[in-house]
Amino acid sequence: MPLRSDLVFPQTVVPLVINRPSGIRLMDEVLVGERLVGLASQLHPEIDDPGMNDLFPTICVGTVLKMLKFPDGSTRIVCQGQTRAKLVRVVQTEPYLIGEVEPLEEVEEEGVEIDALVHHINRLFQRMVDQSQQIPEELQVAAMNTREPGRLADLLASSLPFSIEERQIMLGEINVRLRLERLSQFLSRQLAVLELSTKIQEQVGSELSKAQRDHFLRQQLKAIQEELGEGDSENPEVAELWERIKTANPPEEVQREAERELERLVAMHPSSAEYSIVRTYLDWLALLPWDKASKDRLDLRRARKILDADHYDLEKIKERILEYLAVRKLKQDMKGPILCFAGPPGTGKTSLGKSIAKALGREFIRVSLGGVHDEAEIRGHRRTYVAAMPGRIVQGIRKAGTNNPVFMLDEVDKLGNDFRGDPSAALLEVLDPEQNSTFRDHYLDVDFDLSKVMFIATANVLDTIPSPLLDRMEVLNLPGYSEEEKTLIAQKYIIPKQLEAHGLVAADLDITDHAVRKVIADYTREAGLRNLEREVAAVCRKVARRRAEGKKKAVTIGPGQVADLLGPSRYFRELADRTGIPGVATGLAWTPTGGEILFIEATGMPGKGGLTLTGLLGDSMRESAQAAMSYLRSHAKLLALDIPKLSKTDVHIHVPAGAVPKDGPSAGVAIASALISLFRDRPIRKELAMTGEVTLTGRVLPVGGVRDKILAARRAGIRTILLPRHNEKDLVELPADVKADLTFRLVDTLDDVLPKLFDDLPAKAQPVKPSSGRVRTAGPKKSAASDEPKSKFPGQHPRRRP
Known part of the structure; x- marks a missing residue:
């Protein structure tokens, strides 16, 4: 083998x-x-x-x-x-x-020489045991109890770390005395190696002790130099760093921490890994604006002029900023407000933050929080981690260079959370005026005062923001724009901006108001202005190309030229095509990008009175349809409906755009109207839309998102809108031109709705007054398209909860 x-x-x-x-x-x-x-x-x-x-x-x-x-x-x-x-x-x-x-037979000898060799080998083996901790105790016991010299030599030769050649020499030696002599030589060499290794290890240990002694002496030397009034002349870098920290004028606690870290830095060798970590930390302490603040410009007229020049309308937000300036003028130590701009995309939330910073005369910092999952992104990493650094709040403050910038937390509604923590929970301290004066970043591990910072958060929807965080912010809603407002903004802001961006001047291109209205109506469908700006940019690019080709003639664009430049219309008003049929009603829906009209279609077929609902509807919307159907059946006689027909007709209610999820109770009035139209076999007025929640007793309850819904109805060509009476207060915020174009009918019950559905109502159809009583209604659920915003929009959802 x-x-x-x-x-x-x-x-x-x-x-x-x-x-x-x-x-x-x-x-x-x-x-x-x-x-x-x-x-x-x-x-x-x-x-x-x-x-x-x-x-x-x-x-x-x-x-x-x-x-x-x-x-x-x-x-x-x-x-x-x-x-x-x-x-x-x-x-x-x-x-x-x-x-x-x-x-091969062993040659054994006896005598004093053999005994001496065995004794010498045992002594060498014992010294090896003392030098090395790796020899097993079982080998020691076996060696002590082996009396035969040849057996002892074989035992040690097979167990100790000899080379294969050395072992082979001892295996081939049949003379026991010679074998013991060979073993003695090999043991002596192994012992010498072990002793040398131990000596080297002791020297390394003494060097470490020497480094500790040098550190102690260096500390004594430093103390003596301080007593003599001498500075640290050996390390000018440390002296320069300390001077920068003192110039930053941090609080006393921060200065003491910096002194401790500087003492550690002086005692370290520049080549050590810890040296760069401490050096970077001290750099951060020296760079932060502990005592540096920009001076507020408290001229209210100038601030108003800047805000008006950058943004049209948004009166509530402008008034809030001017109020802050007025109070700041009277009370210098006022804490910075914490605002949250909520509204559809493209309504100017982010750009408004820049205008506020410009009006206040402060630095502007924007941090995007969309998709952030790690809590350390807010609070920073502890210095024990490799490549640790402060969180985004402290980084933004350092970038601003002042301790009172306008700090925008963009897309705060899109924060995530996972096993690394919840960033929204870390923001609770940042956005609390009672706590952020002692904000402690994990990397700095000292308090930093954020109370002078003006925090502005932006969000498209508020239902994804945790309630404790939302409670800390003052929510200001930025609603969608009407067609007239978009036209004015386009002429005053968007078109001049795009002309400059494409190397054109006002004399090169003139886009008429009618052309802008056509672009808004036929090429965009949004609450904000982003798509409108893209379409204007497309027009400017085509004009710029003509000028680059040598055509210097000025271009005027009217409604007739829009299709030549932008292609066929992308959107059309489908109201005339979809209505005018029995069983079809026009409802109003709210989405995160603005309002939309919503068609409710109902049809009947012979059956047993069943109800089918389609269109990817949520639970709340399904319950609204069931409540409306139950109301019709319970009041069929008084509504002048054919009772036998009701019981023998299967009803199918469908909401088109079936791939888009829809939920919320505010389509109740529209569903009930569609059912009444179906069983009356009479079409509802074409230019009529409605919104409101319906109970089993026929009461119409208020809903949210009224402004966005009304603007969507006006874009679609609606002229009359049925609203719950409790939503009358929401009409105050509507632009005057919108109110002039629309007729609003306020209703309390389905009694008030029925006379307004058809062009004429027979005298026999006299609906009864609903009986008193309340039922529990289901709240709205999150979906891609909802017929009302969530209840976190202040003042937009005054629903009564039984």
Whole structure:
């Protein structure tokens, strides 16, 4: 059995791993017979098929005690060496090696010399045990209890870390005295190696002790220099850093922390990893504007002029900023307000923050929080982490260079959370005026005063913002714009901006108001202005190309040229095509991007009075349809409906745009009207839209998002709108031109709705007054398109909850 890197001595038990097929075949046959096998070490372990010349001449004949086979194909055996032998020749190589061996008899001697050698070897072995902690206790016990000199030599030679050549020399030595002498030489060399290793380790330890001693002496030297009034002349970098920190004028607590870190920095070697970490930390302390603030410009007229020049309308927000300036003028130490601009995309929330900073004379910093999942993005990482750095709040303050900038937290409604923490929870301290004066970033680990910062958050919807965070902010709604407002904004702001962006002047291009209105009506459908700006930019690009081609003539664009420049209309007013049919009513819906009209279609078929609802409707909308159907059946006689027909007709209610989720209770009036129109077989007035929640008793409850819904109705060509009476207060915020174009009918119950649905109402259809009583209604759920905003919009959802 050729062994690559093992060697077996007589009277020792050794486990061996066999991977070669020839060795496995050999073991299978040996175990059947006397279990004797010759264990020969290879001269070169890398040879897979060794021959006679590849093996050491002295081998050990052993007995196979046990064999185990493993799933990886290898075989493991346990062998016990029996006697030494000399390999004379190899007589067969296949399927495994068969050799002729000659037994070797040990030459044993007795006397004082042998005893002295044994004593010397035991003493050397004991010194090795004292020097090394890796010699097992079992070997020590076995060596102490071995009386035979030859057995002792074999035991130590097989157990101590000698090379394969040294072991082979001792295996081939049959004279016990000579074998002990060889072992003594090898033990002495191993002991010398161990002692040298221990000496080197002690020297390294003494060097560490020396470094500690140097640090202690350096601290004493520094104390002596301070007593003598001498500065740290050895490290000008540290002195310059300390001067910068003192110039920043941080609070006393921060200054004490900086002193402690500077002392650590002086004691460190510049090449150490900790040195750069402390150096970077002190740089951050020196760069932060602890005592630097921009002076507010408290001229109210100038601020109003700047706000009006940058943004049209938005009176509530402008008034709020002017109020802040007025109070700031009277009370210098006023804390900064924490505002939240909520509204559809493209209504100017982010750009309004820049205008506010310009009006106040402050620096402006914007941080986008959309998609942020890690709490450390707000509070920073602790300095124990690799590449740690402060959070976005402290980074923004450092970038601003002042401690009172206008700090915009953009898209705060799109924060996420996962196993790394909840960033919105970290914002609770930042946006609380009672707490942010002692804001503590994990990286800085000292308090920083954020109370002078004017925080402005922006959001499209408020239902995704946690309630504790929303409670800390003053919400200001930015509603969508009417068509007239968009036209005025386009002429005053968008068109001049795009002319400049495309290298044109006002004399090169004139877009008439009628052309702008056509672009708004036929090429955009939004509450904001982004798509309108894109379409104006497209017109400017085409004009710029004409001028680049040498056509210098000024261009005037009217409604007739819009289609030539922008292509066919993308949107159309479908009101005339969809209405005028019995069973179709026009409702009003609210989405995060503004208002929309919503068609409710109902049809009947012979059946057993079943109700089918389609159009990807949410639970609240389904319940509204069921409530409306129940009201019709319970008041069929008084509504002049055919009762037998009701009981034998299956009703199918569908809301088109079936791929868009819809939910909310405010379509109740429209659903009830569509059902009445279906069973009366009379079409509802074409230019009539409605909104409101209906109860089982016929009451019409208020809804939210009224302004956006009304603007959407006006864009679609609606002229009359049915509103719950409790929503009358929402009409105050409407532009005057919108009120002039529309007629509003306020209703309390379905009694008030029915006379306004049709062009004329027969006298026999006299609806009854609904009985008193209330029912529990389901609240709105989050969806891609909802027929009312969530209740977190202040003042827009005054629903009564029974």
